Amino acid sequence: xxxxxxxxxxxxxxxxxxxxxxxxxxxxxxxxxxxxxxxxxxxxxxxxxxxxxxxxxxxxxxxxxxxxxxxxxxxxxxxxxxxxxxxxxxxxxxxxxxxxxxxxxxxxxxxxxxxxxxxxxxxxxxxxxxxxxxxxxxxxxxxxxxxxxxxxxxxxxxxxxxxxxxxxxxxxxxxxxxxxxxxxxxxxxxxxxxxxxxxxxxxxxxxxxxxxxxxxxxxxxxxxxxxxxxxxxxxxxxxxxxxxxxxxxxxxxxxxxxxxxxxxxxxxxxxxxxxxxxxxxxxxxxxxxxxxxxxxxxxxxxxxxxxxxxxxxxxxxxxxxxxxxxxxxxxxxxxxxxxxxxxxxxxxxxxxxxxxxxxxxxxxxxxxxxxxxxxxxxxxxxxxxxxxxxxxxxxxxxxxxxxxxxxxxxxxxxxxxxxxxxxxxxxxxxxxxxxxxxxxxxxxxxxxxxxxxxxxxxxxxxxxxxxxxxxxxxxx
Numbered sequence: 001x002x003x004x005x006x007x008x009x010x011x012x013x014x015x016x017x018x019x020x021x022x023x024x025x026x027x028x029x030x031x032x033x034x035x036x037x038x039x040x041x042x043x044x045x046x047x048x049x050x051x052x053x054x055x056x057x058x059x060x061x062x063x064x065x066x067x068x069x070x071x072x073x074x075x076x077x078x079x080x081x082x083x084x085x086x087x088x089x090x091x092x093x094x095x096x097x098x099x100x101x102x103x104x105x106x107x108x109x110x111x112x113x114x115x116x117x118x119x120x121x122x123x124x125x126x127x128x129x130x131x132x133x134x135x136x137x138x139x140x141x142x143x144x145x146x147x148x149x150x151x152x153x154x155x156x157x158x159x160x161x162x163x164x165x166x167x168x169x170x171x172x173x174x175x176x177x178x179x180x181x182x183x184x185x186x187x188x189x190x191x192x193x194x195x196x197x198x199x200x201x202x203x204x205x206x207x208x209x210x211x212x213x214x215x216x217x218x219x220x221x222x223x224x225x226x227x228x229x230x231x232x233x234x235x236x237x238x239x240x241x242x243x244x245x246x247x248x249x250x251x252x253x254x255x256x257x258x259x260x261x262x263x264x265x266x267x268x269x270x271x272x273x274x275x276x277x278x279x280x281x282x283x284x285x286x287x288x289x290x291x292x293x294x295x296x297x298x299x300x301x302x303x304x305x306x307x308x309x310x311x312x313x314x315x316x317x318x319x320x321x322x323x324x325x326x327x328x329x330x331x332x333x334x335x336x337x338x339x340x341x342x343x344x345x346x347x348x349x350x351x352x353x354x355x356x357x358x359x360x361x362x363x364x365x366x367x368x369x370x371x372x373x374x375x376x377x378x379x380x381x382x383x384x385x386x387x388x389x390x391x392x393x394x395x396x397x398x399x400x401x402x403x404x405x406x407x408x409x410x411x412x413x414x415x416x417x418x419x420x421x422x423x424x425x426x427x428x429x430x431x432x433x434x435x436x437x438x439x440x441x442x443x444x445x446x447x448x449x450x451x452x453x454x455x456x457x458x459x460x461x462x463x464x465x466x467x468x469x470x471x472x473x474x475x476x
Contacts, residue, residue, distance in 0.1 A: 004148070004170040006178060006190050009155040011163055014114060019153030020103050021407055027106035027414035036428045037108055041065065041363065044429055051426060054252035060433070063253070063440060065363035071226045071443035072124055073367070075099025075356035076435040077392075080423060081321055081335040088338065090430045091256045091321065092241075093352065095438040097222045097231025098203045101356045101368040103149050106414045116356070116368040117150075117157040121201075123365065124358040125221050126161060129199045131361075132219050136185045138196030141167040143179070143212075144203040151203045158201065167195070173206045184217035207286070208232065210473040214456040228461065228474070229449055230442035235285035235316055235465055237442060238262055244441035255437045258318040258335075259328075263466075265313065266306070272317040273302055276328040279320045284312055286470060293393075297326060297386040314467045322350075322390060325380045339378050341422045347377035351411060351421060352392045355435040364436045369428075371411035371421055 016025060039047075041064045049057045077093045102116040112118075129135070140158055144151035155168040169178060169188055179197075180187050186197040199219040204212060212224045222231060230237030239262065241255045248254060258281070261272045273280045273296055282305060284292030296302050297320070319328035324336040339348040351373040358367050376388040392409070411417040449457050456476055 006170070006188065007152075007155075007168040008190075009142075009152070009159050009166045009168050011159045011165075014153070014156035014160055016113060019117065019149055019156070020105075020115070021149075021410070023407065023410070024104050024106060024412055024414075027412050027416075029106040029108060030413055030415050030418035032425060033413040033418060033428070034108065036425055036432075037366065039429075044432070047426070048429055048433065052252065056251040056253070059248075059251040060253060063436060064433075066359070066436075066440055066443075067361065067363065068359035068439065068443045070223060070229070070446040071097065071231060071359070071439050072128055072221050073098075073120060073356070073358040074222075074231060074435070074439045074442070075101055075354050075369075076431075076438050078353045078355060078431050078434060079321055079350075080338045080353065080421075080427060082338050083335060084324065088427075089256050090353075090427065090434050091258060091335065092434055092438055093258075094234055095231065095237060095435070095442060096205075097226045097442075098205060099354065099356050100147050100150055101354055101370055102153060103147075104370040104410060104412055105368040106412060114153075114157050114160070117153045118161065119365070120358050120367050121154065121157050122161055123360045125158070125199075125201055127361050128221060128359075129219060132199070134217075135198045135219055136196055136217050138185070138198035138218070139167055140164055141169050141186075141188065141197045141200040142203065143169045143171045143200050145170070145172045145206050145208075147203060147205075154201055154203070167197070169200075171204050171211065173210065177211055179211070181213055181216060181218075184213075184215075186216060186218040186220075205232070207473060210475060213475050215450065215454055223446075224475075225446050225449060225456065226442065228465075229446035233285055233465065234283050235262055235314060235467075236445060237438075238316060239464060240441040240445035241438065244437065244444060248437075253433075253437065255441060256434060258321060260319075261317045264315045264317050266310065266315065269315060269317060270302060270306070276317070276319050278302075279322070279326060279328045281318045281320050283316050283318065284310060285314060285316055285465075285467075286312060293391070295320060295386040295390045297322070297382055301386060312467055312469045314465070314470075320390075322386075323378055323380055326382060337378060338422065340373060340420045343420075349373040349376075350378050350390060350392060353421070353423070353431055355431045357432065357435050357439060359439070364439070366432050369413060369431075371413075371417070373409050373411055375409065 076095045078090045082088045142155040155166045159166045187194045209224045230240045238260045282294040321335045327336045337350045355369045356367045372392040
């Protein structure tokens with residue numbers, strides 16, 4: 001891949017065809033999705049509490065109105081699952097800081113040129129920058145290590161809304177860094193000049209903690225602290241969910257997640273896979289974009305996993321959600337995928353839903369969402385590698401810092417694709433609430449990992465995640 005240079009993005013340079021997938025450019029938002037975007041918090045509360053009378057409405061209202069301190073925007077990946085008795089729910093697989101999604105969203109109206117880029121920058125990023133006291137003098141920037149289509153869209157939108165030139169800064173793992181930090185302030189070497197940055201929108205996804213400090217005087221949206229607290233750390237995310245679920249115990253609310261075994265060494269993995277009936281999902285806690293996730297449905301797949309070497313010492317093992325005939329047995333019973341509406345060939349596919357939300361001065365708001373289906377249909381008997389049936393991620397790693405995307409499996413929220421998902425308004429509301437709960441859980445974990453002086457509590461972090469390989473990477 002040709003090394004990208006720093007770009008200076010000026011106002012009035014936003015061109016739709018540069019920042020949306022071709023199939024999303026002329027897509028029309030599904031009427032049901034449009035209706036969901038027009039629901040305010042009170043209508044959501046009324047509907048959700050009507051269907052879930054055990055929920056404390058005031059507690060949920062406070063959560064929807066919560067203002068994040070660190071985790072300003074995030075996206076959860078959710079599976080729509082059911083039990084043999086027909087108890088359907090949205091289950092959170094993981095929550096990502098700096099998630100993708102804008103380039104796949106149809107417009108909310110004909111005049112909606114910037115779409116979700118504008119909603120996020122105008123309602124979340126710029127208010128958060130304004131709220132920060134004593135920011136250093138300097139420019140606005142977007143820093144990234146993949147997804148150029150979206151990051152350039154954020155930069156162009158930020159330039160339009162702020163009226164300032166914005167630096168678009170490539171920041172790839174393993175390459176010579178163009179940034180440096182002096183007394184907590186980010187500087188970038190642009191055309192031979194050390195330029196200070198007062199606030200940066202971050203889309204750095206691969207080990208961001210090894211080149212961005214956990215805390216800084218430059219405002220980074222979201223900070224590396226968020227990634228370590230659960231936004232890019234599945235191990236701490238699960239601990240954050242469990243802690244928050246304990247806090248929510250009296251409210252009737254709960255983050256739904258697969259049964260998860262944490263802090264697992266490689267040698268222990270076969271024992272935990274056996275505990276789940278020989279079917280499980282093994283995850284490297286610090287990977288993303290579909291990397292480092294291994295679905296195990298047979299002894300052969302487990303043997304293949306155990307033969308390999310891995311960069312980190314700790315794993316998590318989760319119950320596997322598949323077909324009713326081959327899902328894990330967990331303490332919550334057996335869940336299986338609802339899947340897509342059968343196509344003309346009668347094929348049902350596993351699909352996930354990515355729900356992106358952001359925090360504003362008035363609480364949370366949905367921003368963008370899309371779905372992704374697996375490559376191979378879901379059948380009662382597995383005749384192929386399980387990842388073909390279970391894996392929904394679209395990212396394809398072509399080489400070091402080089403990515404492609406399989407858009408043939410992307411499902412838009414438009415009139416054509418949305419109906420295939422078989423979900424309705426109540427499912428979108430539940431997905432939204434589940435995503436908000438996970439973002440708050442990780443935000444609270446992030447708050448616990450800094451002291452009153454704003455310094456990273458490395459000893460506490462080490463007690464929660466004692467992985468030497470990870471600890472050596474963290475730039476404090």
